[in-house]
Amino acid sequence: MRKKGVLWAASRHALIGAVVALGAGLSAVHAVAAPKTDVSIGMAIEPAGLDPTAAAPVAIGQVTWQNIFEGLTTIDRNGEVQPQLAESWEISEDGKTYTFKLRPDVTFHNGVAFDSAVAKFAIDRARGSDSVNPQKRYFASIEAVETPDPSTLVLKLRQPAGSLLYWLGWPSSVMVEPQSADDNKTTPVGTGPFKFVNWAKGASVQLERNPDYWNEEGAAMLEAATFRFINDPQAQAAALQAGDVDAFPEFGAPELMSSFENHETLETVIGNTELKVVAGMNNARTPFSDKRVRQALMMAVDRSMIVDGAWSGFGTPIGSHYTPNDRGYQDMTGVYPYDPEKAKALLAEAGYPDGFSFTIKAPQMAYAQRTSQILQALFAQVGVTMEIETTEFPAKWVADVLKASDYDMTIVAHAEPMDIDIYARDPYYFNYKNPAFNNVLQRIEATSDPAEQEALYGEAQKILAEDVPALFLFVMPKLGVWNKKLNGLWENEPIPSNVLSEVHWEE
Incomplete structure (x- = not known):
């Protein structure tokens, strides 16, 4: 009996140990299976600053817009205007008074309350004589900003501005407050679902969830997010393969997209963008001052060859500064199609029979x-x-081309949506x-009738296609590569962005 008791006790202890071990194993499995609460997003270009109201490069908004900063309105993933810090608005019959009801x-993030006085500060700062806002012209129609009470903002316009609500949703129109505005380039403070934590220059920007976010339904689902800056496409691919980044929403190597096919953990997502690749010419400099x-040069360009050779066949040829996503789009690629013989004849007519x-x-x-x-x-x-x-882009290009106009020809992807007005x-x-x-363009802004606006946008496209102030080449697609368990990233890009509020991991 004693031996049997000893054996039974030993067996009992062994059984308990096995159960404990099994429980520990299950706990470990459960821990592994638990969804992540942070994300690492790869970007090719590091922003020069973090204030989208102070500089034009789109990388600024791709880090901060809708993550840190918000506007009176916003642009959703379908490109539609939605209320944000303004919960509603009314427009007068003459189109010259906009009355916003603020949330x-x-x-x-620093505890300062958002109200009409703060909104007035942000708009006056954007439209002021010393403003450095990259879209300052969009505020030019505003004659006065009134604040009848803390929850009401009134914009008085000099003339109707049919696109005002759309412009107010852009990164350059986000709300900033007086105490922190001057420091937003390096330590941004907004009202968004994420708060700024740290910027390691040359490497990354870190954000954390805002626990006091005003919109419970739209609160961040992640606890933290890191934007990592990796310029080299091969290094981007390596970082994805190694799991060092969870996503590259704009992967920079189309020729490597096939390497992710049937990948165990990664998927590829091809969406559309507003990235119009154009070779801009200095119209004030000979010989580009001659329309002929x-x-x-436009007829010397085979757009299909450009798309195949430059971007591995990913892309849509365009004949004007407009994308198929935009309302009123018309295909203008037939205005000056590829025809090298006609190109040589026209060059000879312009006085350049031997080229230049x-x-x-x-x-x-x-x-x-x-x-x-x-x-x-x-x-x-x-x-x-x-x-x-x-x-070098952006600093050298901005200094030489954008600001000094010291160039013959250049090439860049214009990312701003509906930005055909840049030629005006x-x-x-x-x-x-x-x-x-x-x-x-003035007639477009003078009307709020969508059909009339679309017809006028068609006229604008035709003028540019015939005048060729730039060589209109192609629209880049959004080539995304990210972890299969990562949900909520935007497939398409109606406005340059990396909106993280809906991003989460599958359980």
Whole structure:
């Protein structure tokens, strides 16, 4: 009996140990299976600052817009205007008075309350004489900002602005408050679902969940997020394969997309964007001041070759500064289709029977370098010699091209949605001046009738297609690569962004 008791006790202890071990194993499995609460997002370009109201590069908004900063309105994933810090609005019959009802109980990350006085500060700052807002012109129609009470904001306009609600949803229109506004370039403070934590220059920006976010339904589902900056496409692919980043919403190497097919943990997602790749010409500089030269160069370009060679067949050719996603889009690629013989004849008519030479300032990004090399070969076929000068983007390009207009030709992907109006800006780096085009844009803003606006956008597209102030090449798709268990990222990009409020991991 004693031996049996000893054996039974030993067996009992063994059984208990096995159960404990099994429980520990199950706990470990459960711990492994638990969804992550943070995310690492890869980006090719590091922003030069973190205040989208102070500088134009889209990378700023891709980190901060809808994550840290919010506006009176916002643009949703379908490109539609939605209420945000303004919960509703009324527009007067003459289209010149906008009355906004602001949301109550909204605070900035530093505890300052958002109200009409703060909104007035933000808008006056954007439209003031010393404003550095990259979209300052969009506020030019505002004559006065009134604050009848803390929850009511009234904008008085000089003339109707049919796109005002849309513009107010842009990164450049986000709400900032007086105490922190001057420091937003390095330590941004907004009202959004994430708070700024740290910026390790050259490496990453870290955000954390805002526990006091005003919108319970729209609160962040993640506890933390990190944006990692990896310029080299091969390094981007390696970081994804190694799991060092969870997602690259804009993967920079289309030729490597096939390497992720049937991947165990990663998936590829191809969406659309507003990224219009154009080779801008200095219309104020000879020979590009001659419309015939610009038209000839357009006919020297085989857009399908550009798409295949520069972006591995991913992309949609365009004939004007407009994308198929935009309302009122018309296909203008047939206005000056690829025809090298006609191009040579037109160059001869313009006084260049033996061609000419010039330099293109091309940013270091892969699409710009590859496209430039193909353009170089295509232009050579019509007797035109083009030298390629690699120009660091954004700093050097902004200084030389955007600000100084010191260039012959350049190439860049314009990311702002519905930005056909850039050809009416004075000054702007194209140095294109056409009163008829400007008149069409003025008529667009003078009406709020969508059908009339779309017809006028069609007129604007046609003018640009015929005048060729830039070589209109193609629209880049959004090539996304991310973890299969990561949900909530935007497939398409109606506005440059990495909105994280709905991002979460599968359980």
